[in-house]
Amino acid sequence: MPPSPIPNLFKPKNTAAWQLKPKSRPVVVDSAPYTPPPPGHVAIHVIDVAINPIDWKMQDADVFGLEYPTVFGLDVAGEVFELGEGVEDFHVGGRVIAHCNGYSTRDASHGAFQKYTIVPQHAISELPYALTTSLGVVMPLAxxxxxxxxxxxxxxxxxxxxxxxxxxxxxxxxxxxxxxxxxxxxxxxxxxxxxxxxxxxxxxxxxxxxxxxxxxxxxxxxxxxxxxxxxxxxxxxxxxxxxxxxxxxxxxxxxxxxxxxxxxxxxxxxxxxxxxxxxxxxxxxxxxxxEIFSNKVGPYIWREFLPKALESGTIVPAPEPLTVGEGLRSVQSGLDKQKAGVSAQKVVVTNIS
Structure with a gap:
């Protein structure tokens, strides 16, 4: 049976750190639409995000020529909120890490820096309860x-x-x-x-x-x-x-x-x-x-290998998270810190929701 869509009455209020136009700062925290996951996708209730060099480069130079306003970010950790049609590997409430694809889809609903994001099911891994979300979130893009x-x-x-x-x-x-x-x-x-x-x-x-x-x-x-x-x-x-x-x-x-x-x-x-x-x-x-999601490498790494590897300790999240703040209003601080440079650390913003 396909998952039942969430009635409008119970759809959550989403908020995002918006990049309003190219080459501008800071990001602006404001309301955002909640997008139900399409087939083969999962809606994730975001708890923590990590900042990558491409994120501040996007803010400085609009590397991919996106349409604005949009939502940046690639790394999330959180909980499964809603399943799209055909998704059977996950359950609502499950703890996960995920590699968002907003830059490649050119779709703000797929960006990481918001309370609810949409991610393809083959770019998500379960996160063992022994690992905190603020630790797990350092891994996805890397x-x-x-x-x-x-x-x-x-x-x-x-x-x-x-x-x-x-x-x-x-x-x-x-x-x-x-x-x-x-x-x-x-x-x-x-x-x-x-x-x-x-x-x-x-x-x-x-x-x-x-x-x-x-x-x-x-x-x-x-x-x-x-x-x-x-x-x-x-x-x-x-x-x-x-x-x-x-x-x-x-x-x-x-x-x-x-x-x-x-x-x-x-x-x-x-x-x-x-x-x-x-x-x-x-x-x-x-x-x-x-590229790995257009061949066997992505599904193998994310769905077959990584969940077991995190559980067994074959793979450990690294480097250590450097928490720069809480909530979406700290995303700009995270972008600035990553741009300034870190060593053996990954910039993280916690308690997004």
């Missing part, structure tokens, strides 16, 4: 972005992760920026795929990366870091490099390292591929997190 670079065919194409002991891959992955939110997920996913992981990070974050599963850590401030990594990789075969943090110089460093080692010569990146400074032997490819 896990999708990490998976997009690690598992898709034209990217690094590692074996899909498992919650049981993986088969040893005999390949070493280099993650540049291991303590970032994406880097934290890359480390854990790659280990769950059987790969050995080397990372760069600030020395103060070495232990953090090791706890997530990194085998070796290198200080990216070290002027000889490339030589040190190449020397350590001398008897190994690389699975490629994941450029999770840093500018064009960091990407170029990854490319030079791969050019001097044996294995897969591809650098996947969360930023653009530099037009210059790449060895001819190395290929670069930019990641789009939403």
């Amino acid at each position: 896990i999708s972005t990490a998976a997009a670079g690690l598992y898709q065919h034209s990217y690094l194409h590692l074996p899909l992760p498992t919650t049981s002991k993986p088969k040893t891959l005999d390949r070493t992955l280099l993650v540049w920026g291991g303590s970032s939110s994406v880097g934290s997920c890359c480390i854990q996913l790659a280990v769950a795929s059987g790969a050995e992981v080397f990372v760069t990070a600030s020395e103060r974050n070495f232990e953090f990366c090791r706890k997530l599963g990194a085998k070796r850590c290198f200080d990216y401030h070290d002027p000889e870091v490339e030589d040190r990594i190449v020397e350590t990789l001398e008897e190994r075969t690389v699975a490629g490099a994941y450029h999770a943090n840093g500018g064009a110089e960091a990407f170029q460093a990854c490319a030079r390292i791969l050019d001097r080692t044996k294995g897969k010569a591809i650098v996947v990146t969360v930023q653009g591929v530099p037009e210059t400074g790449l060895p001819s032997s190395v290929r670069g490819k930019m990641i789009s997190s939403s």
Whole structure:
């Protein structure tokens, strides 16, 4: 039986942090329509949100050319409020984390920064009761972005992760920026795929990366870091490099390292591929997190792997949340804090509802 729609009498009052026009600030908190979930979607009662670099970049530069007013944001944690037709995996009241898709759908009802948001069912994972929503919310965009670079065919194409002991891959992955939110997920996913992981990070974050599963850590401030990594990789075969943090110089460093080692010569990146400074032997490819929902990677990661991995501790939410305030009126503070920069932390706003 399809779920019964909520009668108009009981539909909730929604509120959102609206971006009223391009390149303006601050966001404005005001009422918003409640949108019932269409088939294959879930309405989530939002408790916590996290802020990503793309969110403040959208406010500063209107990266995707959206229609305004709109609602920004990608990361939510909360409770299932209403099920769209055909949704059978979830129940009303269940605790979840989710990767919102308002930027790709160009639909304000799918933005994260509101009390009730709409999310496709294959971009949602149950959240174990042992994990708070303010901790779980650090993961959604980061896990999708990490998976997009690690598992898709034209990217690094590692074996899909498992919650049981993986088969040893005999390949070493280099993650540049291991303590970032994406880097934290890359480390854990790659280990769950059987790969050995080397990372760069600030020395103060070495232990953090090791706890997530990194085998070796290198200080990216070290002027000889490339030589040190190449020397350590001398008897190994690389699975490629994941450029999770840093500018064009960091990407170029990854490319030079791969050019001097044996294995897969591809650098996947969360930023653009530099037009210059790449060895001819190395290929670069930019990641789009939403791509995984057009193939088997997204449904596998979000519906088959992640719920079990969070329950078993195979994947732990990381980095630590940095709570900057409560309620939608704190969203602008979160945007500003993320823009200013954080290290081994994810900016979070709690108690949205």
